[in-house]
Structure formats: structure tokens, C-alpha cells
Amino acid sequence: MTQDDTITTKAPTRRTQAKVERRLALIEATMEAIALYGLSGTTMARVTEIAGTSIGLANFYFENKELLLEAVLQHLADQEQAVLQEHLAQAIDDPGERLIALVDARFDPRVCAPKTAAIWFAFWGDASARLIYRRVVQRTDDARLEAVVPLIKSLLAEQDGPPRDAYDIALGMEAFYDGLWLNILLYPDDFQRADCRNRAVDHLTSLFPQRFNTLSLAANGANQAACSKDMTHGP
Amino acid sequence: MTQDDTITTKAPTRRTQAKVERRLALIEATMEAIALYGLSGTTMARVTEIAGTSIGLANFYFENKELLLEAVLQHLADQEQAVLQEHLAQAIDDPGERLIALVDARFDPRVCAPKTAAIWFAFWGDASARLIYRRVVQRTDDARLEAVVPLIKSLLAEQDGPPRDAYDIALGMEAFYDGLWLNILLYPDDFQRADCRNRAVDHLTSLFPQRFNTLSLAANGANQAACSKDMTHGP
Amino acid sequence: MTQDDTITTKAPTRRTQAKVERRLALIEATMEAIALYGLSGTTMARVTEIAGTSIGLANFYFENKELLLEAVLQHLADQEQAVLQEHLAQAIDDPGERLIALVDARFDPRVCAPKTAAIWFAFWGDASARLIYRRVVQRTDDARLEAVVPLIKSLLAEQDGPPRDAYDIALGMEAFYDGLWLNILLYPDDFQRADCRNRAVDHLTSLFPQRFNTLSLAANGANQAACSKDMTHGP
């Protein structure tokens, strides 16, 4: 009886586990392939060669190339979301701090790298891949955007000067970060991740000069340094 | 560019002229195809169908597909350069004005449109196309960037506050504009060209608050309105 | 079928019995698949899905796909043979009656249905499957054909008119029945099984007008009615 239990609980768990792991391995191999060869150069053959599996297996797990690509996108989105939550959890309950946390999440080494950027831009850059992107990630994107708006509103309340639209500023912020990412992709030598993070904080400073002064910046700089050890998330 | 006129009126070069026209038609058809189907969906068959020529002819004028894509990139870069010169020529000799002119050029309807953005991002997004991009346009890009630096330096001299690196700011500016372009591509409904132009000027304002005040902005807004009639740049 | 209970409790033949049942389940699932998807659409995956077993098991019981298809054919042939014997056993020892019994067997609901027809024609229609058919069923077919010849000979002796070849007539009869089956398959709405049976008897009448008159037909019609309750021979 005990043995029966051991058998029944052991087999499925291992099987299921293996299944998830295989899927992940294929997803990561696909990301590797996209970064190396571009989306159009990412063939099932190349993906499975990188993953060290047979071609047939990829279709066994994903049915479709498109579904594999969707899974890649979902994986990236999930990962970004997780990193974001992590940074927000560490930040104190203050709009300015939380905006900084958002920036830190955006340029966290686990999330922001030439390779990762290559994948996002691969999907953004191709008309048909863009459809996949819209289907899978746009909701997540929108949610993140709208999470920023209240923070900005809080900060705007502290600021002098002419009234500004919080949503508008949020869009501009995201656009700026996207632009930095693009340059990380195009000129990886000139645009280092950490510098971009600082550039993003500078941008916050110029948007909300009264909130982010030199002192707070220095503090955050030190704060961020703790995160910046490029811990590539192992396999 | 004015030299073109000389060519069109001169009889002896009729054959050459036809050749140039054919090439241009194919380049524009290619751009159309990229915008419609993405880079991966842009086949020689589709391009020549749009251009109304035969497949053989395309291979006659552009030895192979890669050279055709190079020509597309070169064409876009040339056009951007021309528009930039035009805007600079109209601007008075003042750093602030010239920066505004740069922004106006960047978001000129002839140069900035979802279709055009689609093409740039198609090249940026694909690893192998990125090689073509680097080979063809990077020089132009760098030149433009370095043209901005002196302007920024001039403005920085007028500003109070801590010293800032002009080159650094230039990179940030370009990144911001790239980000706006990306959003014009991804969310054409939310990101209208004219709004992005204004957003870019706002950005300048927050960078150089003492130079660009509300008054000058209003003036520039009026200035820009003159350009904004969406004149689709015919063949 | 009630035997199942006995089987599960009986130790000695349990294994063998289970084996037979599994084989039968797989054979019937294969027939289902052929009828639904055609021979070319009948994959091991689909068959085992219908049967509710694993792919591996099918390959365990039938070394490979071809042997499974052979088994299907053998199963159909055996079933037809059994039904034929049943009808012959019920018929009195008279050539005319036995011919009618043959017809009734041919169009017995357990043997003749769009689904069954689909399977036979699937094998006849495909060049490579035809080889399997020849290997497995031709002997049975020939045997049946030759069983008919003596009956026809007896009836021919009763008939007036020019001498006719019994074997020739037998071939023609079988061809006619095959043709009816094909139409049951192609036009299931226009060709109902029971009508075809009557058409076949009409054919007999036109072949042996002196033997099969209106009276005998009516009698047979009643006879056949007893068999016609469409008892789908399910598991």
C-alpha cells in the first residue's frame, strides 16, 4: 500500500515536472535563437538544436511554432511582472520610491539585457509577430501603465508649475524607457543597462524636480547598486 | 536633391532616368510590403506585384534581395536627411530654434508615420536585418547625433544647476524620440504624430526649463502647425 | 457480454480474455476512425484516442499499423461470414431460398452500413491497402462466390431461354451488390440499406423470372422484415 502510494505519487510528479522543465528549456532555446538569428531566422530546427532535443519534440510540446512564440512572450511578460512585484515589495509606501522601484524593475539585469531587448523588438518589429504580441502581452502592458498613473498623480500634487496630465506623463515615461531599451539593443557598447537606469532616474528628476533632488538621487544610486550585480538567472 | 531636376530635364540620360524611376518604384513597393506584411512576409513576388513589374526585373536592378533592402534603408536615411536639412534651413541661427527644428524634422509627416516606423523597426527588430542597418545607416545616425551635441552645449551654458554631459543628453533625447516612434507604431491610435512632436518639445522644456518657457512653446506650436498638414510625399 | 462478469472473476483465462477484448476494442476504434477520417486520416494516435488506450498498447497488440489494418479486414470478413452462415442456417434447403438468404446476409444491418461500406471502400480505393485486402480477404470472397455458383446452376436448370453461364451470372450478381454498397456509401440518403436489399431481390427476379415471382417476393419481404430491426452490433 505504501509502496503503491510511492509509485503513484512519484511517477506523475516526475513526469509533470519533466514536462514543465522541457517546455521551459524549449522556450529558453527559442529566446536564444531569436537573439542570435532574429525572428525570421528562428527555425524549429535551430531551436531544437539549441535545446538539444529532436524537432518532433518541440511540436509535441507546443503544437505550433506560433504557440511556441506566444509562450516565449508570455514567459517574458511573467518574468517582468515578477521582477516588478519584487522591486515594489522592497520599496516603502511612497509614490516617489515606488516610481524609482518601477525604473529599477524595468532595468533589472534579469529583465533588461541586449538578448531580452532583441526578443521584444523582434516581436514589435515584424508586422505579423506584432499580432501575437498584441494578443498575448498588451493587457499586461496596459495594466502596468495604469499602475503608474496614481503614483504620478501623487507627485504632481506636490509640484508647482502648470497642471500636467498624469496619463500623458506616464505614456512619455514608458516611451522613454522603450527608447532606452532600443538603444541597448542597437548600441550595446554605448548603452549599458546601469547607465540607462540612471538616465531614467534623471528623467524622473527633470519631470519632478522638487521631489527628486540630488540627495535622494544619490541615495537611490546606492540603493540600486545593491541590485546591480548582474546575476544571470541560472538554468 | 535639386540636382534631380537637372537629370529629369536632360534628354540624353533618358535611359538612366527610367532606371532611377524603376529602382525608386521597387524601393517604394518594398516599403509598402514591409509595412503590410512585415520583413519576413516581404517576398520578391509581393514586392514586384505591388510595383507592377516582373520578378526578373527586380533582380536585374538589385542583384539580390539583401541589396534591395539596403537600398530601402538608404532611401529612408536620405529622405530623413533631406527633411532635416530643410527644417534647419528654415530655422534661425539659434541653438534652441535649431533643436526645435530637429524635433520638427524627426516628426515631419514625410518622415514619421506608422508605415515608416514599421520599416525602421523591422530592420531594428531582426537580427540579420540589423546587420544591414548597421552597415548602411549607422554613419548617418552618428552624424546627426553629433550635430546635436554643440546645440545642447550652447543651451547648457545658459542653464543653472549641476553640470550635465551634452553627449549624454543627446543620447537621451534620441532615445526618447525612438521611444515615441515605437509607440506610434504599436499604438497608432493613442500616439498621433503631432502629439508626439509636442511631447518631444515638452521634453526639451523639462531638459532646458530656462530656455523653453511657456511662451516660446506656444510660438513653436504655431510654427509647427504650418508643417503639420499631412502631405503624403508622392512619388 | 454478460460473460464479462464471469471473466473478471475467473483467474485462468483472465489475461487471455482481456487481451482479446483489448484487441477488439482497438479494431473497432480503427473502424470508427476509418469511417470518420478516411484511411489516410486514420493515425495510431486517433485510433488509440477513440479506443481510450495508449499508443504504446496498440503497438504492443498489433506489431505495427499494417497488421492492425489486416486485423480490421479479417474482423469484417469473419463477421460477414458469420452473418452469412446465420442466414443460411435459417433458410430451407432450396436454391432460390438460399440465394435470397445470401442477399439478406449481404444487406444485413450488422454487415451493411455506411460505416462498414466506408471501410471496405477505403481498402479497395487505396492501391497499397488493396494489397492488404488481397492478402486477407480474397480467399473468403472467392469461397463465397463459389458457394453461389451451384445455387445458380440449379435455378438455371429451371429456366427457359438461351443457356447462360452460372459463374458469369454469379460475378454479375456480386458486382451488382458491390455497386449498391458503393451507392450506400456515396449517397446514404438516397440508398437505404433495406431498399437496396429489395433492389437486389428485384435483380434476382429479373435474372430468374420464372423462379422469383411476385408471390415469393412478398413472402421474402416479410421474411426479411424480421431481420431488419437495425441492431447496431455494439460492444
Next chain:
Amino acid sequence: MTQDDTITTKAPTRRTQAKVERRLALIEATMEAIALYGLSGTTMARVTEIAGTSIGLANFYFENKELLLEAVLQHLADQEQAVLQEHLAQAIDDPGERLIALVDARFDPRVCAPKTAAIWFAFWGDASARLIYRRVVQRTDDARLEAVVPLIKSLLAEQDGPPRDAYDIALGMEAFYDGLWLNILLYPDDFQRADCRNRAVDHLTSLFPQRFNTLSLAANGANQAACSKDMTHGP
């Protein structure tokens, strides 16, 4: 003149062959392949190998494998129709004669051969191919069937005995011919085309004994002999 012919046949080589000819060559190669390997064994590779072209060319002319198969069916249907018209044109305006002409058309060597039968049954035998068949040929089939009904009605008027339904008889006739075709396919040695034609006429005789007597049969037999030289229609 002879030289002209030599030139015109020599110069165009394979290239300038009319599009229609190429299509026809591919259709005939497909028919060959179906007869040899069955529908499921008919791969584009095999078809093009038989046709002596490249794989790509078949897709250039037919876009789809399914469209190629449709074209095969259409070709067969057209050919049958043409042969039927030819036979009807030769027959005098008499219902009996026209029915014989129909039989002769059905078993004309250009239309009825193991190879041709293999193709029809290939489409009838496979569930998915049956859909193509229905889409393409059923209309033609129905038309032919309904052309027979008036002829049968005329003959029935001449006959004694109980009233019979003309449409019903027409269905039975077609079924019989289908059955003969099936046997030509399954047992090409036992079922020769010419014998089947005679068997079909015998069938007519037993259906309309007063119309088709021994004399008329003999005459038709002679008549048909003129057609029976198996002229395989060259390439």
C-alpha cells in the same frame, strides 16, 4: 512544311510548352501516381518525378495539392462527358439505342480501364477525398443520371408486367456499372472491359426483355467491336 513542324516542336523545348500542356502533363502524372501508389501514396514528389518536373513547378501551376486533385477529377469528368457525347452523337434517335450508347460510353476504353477505375475509387474510398469528389463531380454525375431517366421511361412504356419506377431503375443501372468497375479494379484479370460492356447489355436485356432481344444484342455486339480496339490515348 515538315521542316516547319520540326522547328516549332524543337525550338520551344520544354519551356515554351503552353501552360495548358504543362497542367495536363501534371494531371496525367497525378493520375499515374494515384493508380500506382494510391491516393495517400501520391506525394507531390512522386507526381513531379513522373511528370519529369521539379516539385516547385507543381505548386506553381496548382497552388495546392487539393487543387491538383480537383483538377484530376475535373479532367476525368470532362473526358467521360466528351466520350458520352461522342457515343450519343453516333447513336440513332431511339431510347434503346441511346441506352446502349450510354453503356458503350461507360465502358469505352478511353474512359474505363483499371487505371481510371483506380482513380475514381481512390476518391470514393477516402472520407476526405470524398468531399473533393462531391464538390467537383457530383453535379455532372447527377446530370448524367437524369439524362437516363427519360430513356428508361420510354422503354418502360413498351414493356408488359407490373409498373416500375424509371428513376429507381436508373439508380440500379448506375449501381451495376459501378459494381462492374469495382471488379475491373479488383480483379482486372477476371473482369475485362469488353466483357463488362456485354454484361451491362445483358443487364439491359433482363431489364427490358421485350426491347433487347438476342438479335439486337448481336448487332450491338458487332457495333461495339468497332470501338473496342484499346486505343490508349497518347500523350
Next chain:
DNA sequence: CATGAATGAGTCTTCATTCAT
């Protein structure tokens, strides 16, 4: 110059079969 038929290597996808568990 211009055409577009022809080619064949490359891509995704399917599926019978095997084998470790």
C-alpha cells in the same frame, strides 16, 4: 531590357515506431 517559368534548398508539421519508466 523584360518576362515569368523553372528550380530546389529550406521550413513547418505529421506520424509510425521505439523505449525508458
Next chain:
DNA sequence: AATGAATGAAGACTCATTCAT
């Protein structure tokens, strides 16, 4: 016995490129 993950050889279809006309 039973499972189903894993394999890889086909198969259909695409597409840049060539070349005869």
C-alpha cells in the same frame, strides 16, 4: 502490461534566384 515522451524520416508548401525566350 501499460504509458506516453522522444525520435526522425517524410510530406506539403515557400521563395530567392536563375535563365531561356
